Amino acid sequence: MELNLGTAALSDDAFLQAFEASQLDPGTFHHADHIRLAWLYIQRHGACQAETRLLEGIRGFAGRAGAPQKFMYTTTIAWTRLVAAACRKSTTCDSFCVWIEAHPELLNKHLLNEHYSAGRLESSEARRGWVDPDLKLLD
16 A cells, blocks of 8 residues: 655654644645554554544544534544554554554555445444444454
């Protein structure tokens, strides 16, 4: 999988600061950037706090981008849990680029389809709150 990272030019600290200050261009914020953001929050704050920060941050990011309907609660949490699971299995987490090379499956933005049946993530219930996967656990 190709690493399409719109924030590649930013250091980890600069990336987090820009995200939290609403200074990132939504047009250059790709799936890999979401994974990087989850990885950074997990590394710095632990998995539970990362979920809280990502829910608030991504919801706000979508709203400021004029697309609040793009925020999906279950999807945000599910990706965070997949990243956290990969972190637990990793022998190294010093650099996102090195870490993601060991976990390229996370760059597949359709990976959640292995865990959720068709339409389940698009439901209003999944947009507003947590919905358990019905095909495969998020370990």
